[in-house]
Amino acid sequence: QDKATIGVSIPAATHGWAGGMNYHAQAAVNRLEEVYPQLDFVLATASDPGKQVSDIEDMMATRNIDALVVLPFESDPLTGPVKRVAEAGKWVTVVDRGLSEEGIEDLYVAGDNPGFGRVAGEYFRQRMPDGGKIVVLRGIPTTIDNERVEAFQKALEGSGIEILGMEHGNWNRDDAFTVMQDFLSKYPEINAVWASDDDMAVGVLEAINQAGRTDEMWVLGGAGMKEMIKRVMDGDKMIPVNVTYPPAMIASAIEMTALKFVSNAPVSGRFIIGSVLITPENAESYYFPDSPF
Amino acid sequence: MQPAPQTTARTATSAAHAPILALAGVSRSFGPVQVLFDVDFDLYPGEVHALIGENGAGKSTMMKILSGYLEPTTGEVMLDGAPVSFTSSEDAEDRGVVLIHQEFNLADQLSVEQNIFLGRELKRGLFLDHKAMRATTNELLARLETKTPAWATVSKISVPEKQMVEIAKALSREARVLIMDEPTAVLTRNEAEILFRQIERLKAQGTAILYTSHKLDEVARIADRVTVLRDGRHVLTAPASELSEDAMAEAMVGRELSNLFPDKADANAAETVLVLKDFSVPGIVENANFELRRGEILGFAGLVGSGRTELMEGLIGIRPATGEIRVNGKARQIRSVDDARKAGIAYLTEDRKERGLLLNQGMRPNLTLLALQKFSRILIDRDAEEKALDRSIREFDIRAPSREIKVANLSGGNQQKLLLAKTMLAEPEIVIIDEPTRGIDIGTKQQIYQFVRRLADEGRSVIIISSEMAEVIGLATRVAVMRTGRIAGTLKGGDINEDAIVRLAMGLEKKAEGND
Amino acid sequence: MTDATTAGTAAVKTGRPSLDLHVIGPIVALLALILIGALMNPNFLSYGNVTNVLARSAFIGIIAVGMTFVITAGGLDLSVGSMAAFIAGLMIIVMNALVPTLGTGWPTILAGMAAALAIGFAAGLFNGLLITQARIEAFIVTLGSMGIFRSLVTWLADGGTLSLNFSVREVYRPVYYDGIFGIAWPIIVFLAIAALGEIVMRHTAFGRHCAAIGSNEQVARYSAVHVDRARLAGYVLLGVLVGVATIMYVPRLGSASSSTGVLWELEAIAAVIIGGTVLKGGFGRVWGTVIGVLILNLIENILNLTDLVSPYLNGAIQGVIIILAVVLQRQKKATR
Amino acid sequence: MTDATTAGTAAVKTGRPSLDLHVIGPIVALLALILIGALMNPNFLSYGNVTNVLARSAFIGIIAVGMTFVITAGGLDLSVGSMAAFIAGLMIIVMNALVPTLGTGWPTILAGMAAALAIGFAAGLFNGLLITQARIEAFIVTLGSMGIFRSLVTWLADGGTLSLNFSVREVYRPVYYDGIFGIAWPIIVFLAIAALGEIVMRHTAFGRHCAAIGSNEQVARYSAVHVDRARLAGYVLLGVLVGVATIMYVPRLGSASSSTGVLWELEAIAAVIIGGTVLKGGFGRVWGTVIGVLILNLIENILNLTDLVSPYLNGAIQGVIIILAVVLQRQKKATR
Numbered sequence A: 001q002d003k004a005t006i007g008v009s010i011p012a013a014t015h016g017w018a019g020g021m022n023y024h025a026q027a028a029v030n031r032l033e034e035v036y037p038q039l040d041f042v043l044a045t046a047s048d049p050g051k052q053v054s055d056i057e058d059m060m061a062t063r064n065i066d067a068l069v070v071l072p073f074e075s076d077p078l079t080g081p082v083k084r085v086a087e088a089g090k091w092v093t094v095v096d097r098g099l100s101e102e103g104i105e106d107l108y109v110a111g112d113n114p115g116f117g118r119v120a121g122e123y124f125r126q127r128m129p130d131g132g133k134i135v136v137l138r139g140i141p142t143t144i145d146n147e148r149v150e151a152f153q154k155a156l157e158g159s160g161i162e163i164l165g166m167e168h169g170n171w172n173r174d175d176a177f178t179v180m181q182d183f184l185s186k187y188p189e190i191n192a193v194w195a196s197d198d199d200m201a202v203g204v205l206e207a208i209n210q211a212g213r214t215d216e217m218w219v220l221g222g223a224g225m226k227e228m229i230k231r232v233m234d235g236d237k238m239i240p241v242n243v244t245y246p247p248a249m250i251a252s253a254i255e256m257t258a259l260k261f262v263s264n265a266p267v268s269g270r271f272i273i274g275s276v277l278i279t280p281e282n283a284e285s286y287y288f289p290d291s292p293f
Numbered sequence B: 001m002q003p004a005p006q007t008t009a010r011t012a013t014s015a016a017h018a019p020i021l022a023l024a025g026v027s028r029s030f031g032p033v034q035v036l037f038d039v040d041f042d043l044y045p046g047e048v049h050a051l052i053g054e055n056g057a058g059k060s061t062m063m064k065i066l067s068g069y070l071e072p073t074t075g076e077v078m079l080d081g082a083p084v085s086f087t088s089s090e091d092a093e094d095r096g097v098v099l100i101h102q103e104f105n106l107a108d109q110l111s112v113e114q115n116i117f118l119g120r121e122l123k124r125g126l127f128l129d130h131k132a133m134r135a136t137t138n139e140l141l142a143r144l145e146t147k148t149p150a151w152a153t154v155s156k157i158s159v160p161e162k163q164m165v166e167i168a169k170a171l172s173r174e175a176r177v178l179i180m181d182e183p184t185a186v187l188t189r190n191e192a193e194i195l196f197r198q199i200e201r202l203k204a205q206g207t208a209i210l211y212t213s214h215k216l217d218e219v220a221r222i223a224d225r226v227t228v229l230r231d232g233r234h235v236l237t238a239p240a241s242e243l244s245e246d247a248m249a250e251a252m253v254g255r256e257l258s259n260l261f262p263d264k265a266d267a268n269a270a271e272t273v274l275v276l277k278d279f280s281v282p283g284i285v286e287n288a289n290f291e292l293r294r295g296e297i298l299g300f301a302g303l304v305g306s307g308r309t310e311l312m313e314g315l316i317g318i319r320p321a322t323g324e325i326r327v328n329g330k331a332r333q334i335r336s337v338d339d340a341r342k343a344g345i346a347y348l349t350e351d352r353k354e355r356g357l358l359l360n361q362g363m364r365p366n367l368t369l370l371a372l373q374k375f376s377r378i379l380i381d382r383d384a385e386e387k388a389l390d391r392s393i394r395e396f397d398i399r400a401p402s403r404e405i406k407v408a409n410l411s412g413g414n415q416q417k418l419l420l421a422k423t424m425l426a427e428p429e430i431v432i433i434d435e436p437t438r439g440i441d442i443g444t445k446q447q448i449y450q451f452v453r454r455l456a457d458e459g460r461s462v463i464i465i466s467s468e469m470a471e472v473i474g475l476a477t478r479v480a481v482m483r484t485g486r487i488a489g490t491l492k493g494g495d496i497n498e499d500a501i502v503r504l505a506m507g508l509e510k511k512a513e514g515n516d
Numbered sequence C, D: 001m002t003d004a005t006t007a008g009t010a011a012v013k014t015g016r017p018s019l020d021l022h023v024i025g026p027i028v029a030l031l032a033l034i035l036i037g038a039l040m041n042p043n044f045l046s047y048g049n050v051t052n053v054l055a056r057s058a059f060i061g062i063i064a065v066g067m068t069f070v071i072t073a074g075g076l077d078l079s080v081g082s083m084a085a086f087i088a089g090l091m092i093i094v095m096n097a098l099v100p101t102l103g104t105g106w107p108t109i110l111a112g113m114a115a116a117l118a119i120g121f122a123a124g125l126f127n128g129l130l131i132t133q134a135r136i137e138a139f140i141v142t143l144g145s146m147g148i149f150r151s152l153v154t155w156l157a158d159g160g161t162l163s164l165n166f167s168v169r170e171v172y173r174p175v176y177y178d179g180i181f182g183i184a185w186p187i188i189v190f191l192a193i194a195a196l197g198e199i200v201m202r203h204t205a206f207g208r209h210c211a212a213i214g215s216n217e218q219v220a221r222y223s224a225v226h227v228d229r230a231r232l233a234g235y236v237l238l239g240v241l242v243g244v245a246t247i248m249y250v251p252r253l254g255s256a257s258s259s260t261g262v263l264w265e266l267e268a269i270a271a272v273i274i275g276g277t278v279l280k281g282g283f284g285r286v287w288g289t290v291i292g293v294l295i296l297n298l299i300e301n302i303l304n305l306t307d308l309v310s311p312y313l314n315g316a317i318q319g320v321i322i323i324l325a326v327v328l329q330r331q332k333k334a335t336r
């Protein structure tokens, strides 16, 4: 078979989840390059949408890619440029964030952002049947974060659970720590925290710990960081459950794209990886101690 | 620019001889300190008027008021007989009143040409007319007989060259009134002569010229009238022909001045403290050889640009240099001013604004900067610093309205005194003073000469670089004359006279007069 | 500036000092990068890649030209990246709002462009007035307005993305992707603005006044330069140029969000300084800035040409090259 | 001038000029913020909240003290945020590596602290040598090293997070969370360093030399100041202080990643300038910097304690307050 070049364009590792995703992308590339000598990979990480478009342009102009695996920084700005790649007859795999126009990509592998919020919301509902007071930490202001939070709020509707405050913790431990410290100063009574991300949960837990209010509330993070899953597994009272949003989906997407060039397996289509609630019962199957995330 | 035609009855009657610019009862204070007291003054077209007074007497302040840089606290400025209130220096310039500052007013990173036309660029349509500006600049520079190229960056030219650029800038403004604050302080005799020719030319055209200088012989030569200011008060105004130099000095200082220079002492017998052998500053100074004895005052003379400053800067490690330096018989490597200080050598720069003083800081940090290690163990002993400042203020007669004043706000002469005090605080064995009395009034000059003499008597050695020939002749026991980067010769004792120095400096075999 | 003819007599001065490395330094660095790129990948010098790199340099390039004036006059503007995002956001909102009345064609786009320029003007005026009239340090003013503009665009986009109406986008797209005689529009606009900037810097009173103000404000003021006016003009010019850059940027991505233009300010300032303009003011050159922008963009392009040990190290290599590019123009400062 | 001749005795010493707004400006701004905070939320002045804010201020505060010296000497350092991340990352790696030999107690932690200081020293030396010996603009050097440090930490962490060994963490934790006499350690360290910094700035030759260099490098050189040595010392001092800040930072969350310390450089520089130090050098005051840091952290705290229209607008309000805080110290420059 001929040599084929696969371009992989992903956002840079600016927060924990993205870091995990970067790790999995690179691991997949290394593994596949070893297994299939006829495959060549180009991996580029971008710190903003404009840079990502440039990366894709460069792959087209100088690296002659045959396929593109892209995790769009943002859907909208990437739609046009990715469309042009598809129009040039290249294979396009889109990961996680769908493009704004239907039918551009050959393969779509994604997590479920509204699902991520919904599953979390439903857990809160179930855990607090009589209502309660919670605070919410949001991520970096993006469409993803909006979708998650909207679905979360929708799931809480009519439950009697009151959201005292929402602030951006930017998927960052330090920011989350600061925001949580101030929430704790501001609200004398908090029953639970939706940290919406495991990195932010780390900061939140530390702040609660410092204030000595560990008995008062519990925390739900998300995305399945290994330390958090371990604590769920161990039955930690403060972290009863977690919600998945696997950064490894990028690896699956790269592998499926590679398959297209090394076998005749039909790989096109849409693969939505639903967000699942991780409980002490099923935690074991989500625990990968060797992953960096 | 022609004087505007007068229409008012009042000036019409005396149109032939009406003052073009005048002050009526002007006072000026900076905060609580008053520096000018009820000054009356007038200036006529076609006259050269000299304003003299001690350092800090208020000359610069008065000139700034006349040219719109400062406003009087009370009193009026009159232009063409009518009170005016210049809104800015630009406004004054538009009305034909131009000031050349005592401190340079040039943008360092711009070229000579750019500075000359700054704010008044010649344009063709929207764009600059480079050709016309270049031509005018070259014409002005040629008129001033300087070799400074129009494209040279101002930060790279020497102090006298900067002064010539300032003069060129003022000339380019075609003023009706040209005010010059100590224009010759940094010029050598030759260049001063060039300036005087320009002054004569302007005077003939009817321009009014106001001029300050601490060089009273100049004043006597070129001024028509003289006004004396003392402690911010008008003392007298008289035709220059009626005032002798001594009378001027007396009016300024308020006491009689005797012999300006102290007696010379012979240091021939003393041991040698400094020897320079084949000393070169690449590109500027070549193979300089000289020695300095204990208690000696060695003069350095030469034309502007002959490399005296560069030689000394090479000696103190500011410029890369090659050759041998021996201090007290021991060979020394001097790679920085600190090395020089440790070797007991201190250098007082000719460029007090760019190299001498931190203008935006007060007197105390400036005074102790060079000798700071004397005031600090781990922490700086501020009391000792204050005491040192007290001592310096007394010793050098530094006149400042307050101790906390920023150095930029000191009068030019007092800045120079502070610089002298700063250098002396390091208690050097060998003192190199570049242009020691630049901008210093005659009374203080005498003090400084005596001070230099005293240094030598105490067993220190002094090198004096001066463009004032009289200073070198009056003070030095030996004089080295430099020409284009080489020491052209050394004069001793009775051989030291103006003629001999000029001949060596210009490389002439026989005596030649004129402007070669 | 070429002929060393001097006043009347021949000058004794030895040729002009240090016109050497300081001037050709950035050019050498640029050539070195081009050589490296060409050796690494045969497609590097292809028409497509060259066009890509040049077109992409246009945004920051256009902004950096304006920044050259501001820095030359001793100022600084940290807000340009956020300002670009803010202008792009408002421009998109304006165009979307005009679609019902003006349709999805050029009238709407032209109105959007006018809006971008007007907003850029206003934003520059805002910065400039605070700096010249309220006399606050430029660093603080523009740090503040950086936060303000960035927040406003996040708020306008409700935390998400502002998207240009799809049909308008199709009409507008060619402004980035097409060109004339095979040269893309952004390249043409960039080079035109750079050429104009160079002329303004060297051949107009404004350029000279900027240098004078940056060199010594007091002197400039005493020399009848309208210091505040010239400075204000600098910030306004920069604002308008950010508007122009945005006009070229919006057709590329058709959207704006809080991540638009992040760190552009640092890139623009870096380009200006790599080009040889002095950060403390007093000396600036626009052509140098153009080279600085090209150097920065080439580094990125070259990093994409090859497979490195780890993409995590891209930033490190970029940093090393930026420093190296400037080492080339270092002067042996003997005296200073 | 009659008797104003200050002959040693009886100098007129009329009130120092313009000690007014320029000096008390930052203090007034700080007090105003405290008042606003207290009015908006009763918990604002609670022991817990005050401790939180002060302890959080410590990292940037310690760094900003060092930055005050660098800026006073006419320099700049954009790399401090990345440097902090890099030091934190290496420190964690060192400590984790030492656990097998030194155990999970204080020996390991002390070794980690020593490593942090040493790495900070080396990083500062790296910046300083490039600036003073290779004579590259500080802006470019530190922009480059910012990229380098940030990349290296991302690479060390493999894009993820470096976490300190759990048992070591438990021992180390109190360094951030505990204190003495009810004052948390970070606050104590911060205030001690600030006090030391103030003394060094005002009462030692080094402080004087920094101001002299920033004011006029040439004059400093002619006054026997070792300009390069003093400047280098400034960058090294800053590097070491970044190390100290990191020592206080690591026990807080026990981890470091590529997002550690992002934008700390801007915050530190802003604090320095809000405090009244002049960006172009020549004048600096450490106590002002402390106030600047507190102002910046209070703004954030107050925004978190109050309910705004939209959290998206936080940045805008922050920007406005930063500008307002500096408006308070603007001087009516009549003559200039």
Ligand SMILES: Nc1ncnc2c1ncn2[C@@H]1O[C@H](COP(=O)(O)OP(=O)(O)OP(=O)(O)O)[C@@H](O)[C@H]1O
Residues within 6 Å of the ligand: B030, B035, B053, B054, B055, B056, B057, B058, B059, B060, B061, B062, B102, B399, B400, B401, B405, B409, B410, B411, B412, B413, B414, B439, B441, D001
């Ligand atoms: N901006 C200012 N603020 C405070 N004091 C000032 C200011 N400008 C000048 N002075 C003071 O006013 C006095 C007069 O200064 P001026 O410069 O007019 O003296 P001068 O006669 O020109 O002296 P010199 O011969 O030394 O140049 C001095 O004591 C000076 O310190």
Ligand SMILES: Nc1ncnc2c1ncn2[C@@H]1O[C@H](COP(=O)(O)OP(=O)(O)OP(=O)(O)O)[C@@H](O)[C@H]1O
Residues within 6 Å of the ligand: B155, B156, B157, B158, B159, B160, B284, B302, B303, B304, B305, B306, B307, B308, B309, B310, B350, B467, C017, C335
């Ligand atoms: N930084 C510099 N770069 C290039 N040339 C310089 C620089 N500084 C001085 N020069 C040149 O070196 C020459 C000698 O300088 P300078 O005029 O200071 O000599 P000097 O004998 O000390 O004269 P004076 O002290 O009377 O001005 C001049 O031609 C001057 O322009």
Ligand SMILES: [Mg+2]
Residues within 6 Å of the ligand: B059, B060, B061, B102, B181, B411, B412, B413
């Ligand atoms: Mg004067």
Ligand SMILES: [Mg+2]
Residues within 6 Å of the ligand: B308, B309, B310, B350, B434
């Ligand atoms: Mg000289």
